[in-house]
Amino acid sequence: MKTKPIKRHQALQPLSRDHHQGLLLSWKIRTGFAKGISVDRIKNYTDWFYKIHLIPHFKEEEKYIFPILGNDNELDKKAIAQHRRLDRLFNSSLELKKSLNRIEEELEQHIRFEERVLFNEIQKVATKQQMEFILEHHKETKFLDNNTDTFWE
Numbered sequence: 001m002k003t004k005p006i007k008r009h010q011a012l013q014p015l016s017r018d019h020h021q022g023l024l025l026s027w028k029i030r031t032g033f034a035k036g037i038s039v040d041r042i043k044n045y046t047d048w049f050y051k052i053h054l055i056p057h058f059k060e061e062e063k064y065i066f067p068i069l070g071n072d073n074e075l076d077k078k079a080i081a082q083h084r085r086l087d088r089l090f091n092s093s094l095e096l097k098k099s100l101n102r103i104e105e106e107l108e109q110h111i112r113f114e115e116r117v118l119f120n121e122i123q124k125v126a127t128k129q130q131m132e133f134i135l136e137h138h139k140e141t142k143f144l145d146n147n148t149d150t151f152w153e
């Protein structure tokens, strides 16, 4: 059965655009492994993506988005636990291949959860003022990729 997609609120659209890039990261890791690219080359790229894109994205969500659902909200707790788990995987220097495989799977699951569940709930409960507050604090930047080693091409 097809369900009608919920239109993303304007205030959440920049974060949804980040999610698109996050899904692409998982795809790049998968493609890299399928093409037999060395773990070190993939890791160089994921390190860059994590530092430049993911850390600020997690911070913005945790500071301005999740608190809208209130203290001790189960959806928030789940998302924050997933952020910390992803932090550990990106920072891990042991068993690189295993960590990259976990990142590939878990980043995608995390993004699906936010897009399908958490962000929809935010849109349901947020006041107009809260949405404006998100907009005011978002620094819109164009996604610039790191083209030093485009192993996925």
Ligand SMILES: [Fe+2]
Pocket (backbone or CB within 6 Å): 058, 061, 079, 083, 110, 114
């Ligand atoms: Fe997140």
Ligand SMILES: [Fe+2]
Pocket (backbone or CB within 6 Å): 015, 019, 057, 061, 111, 114
């Ligand atoms: Fe997110």
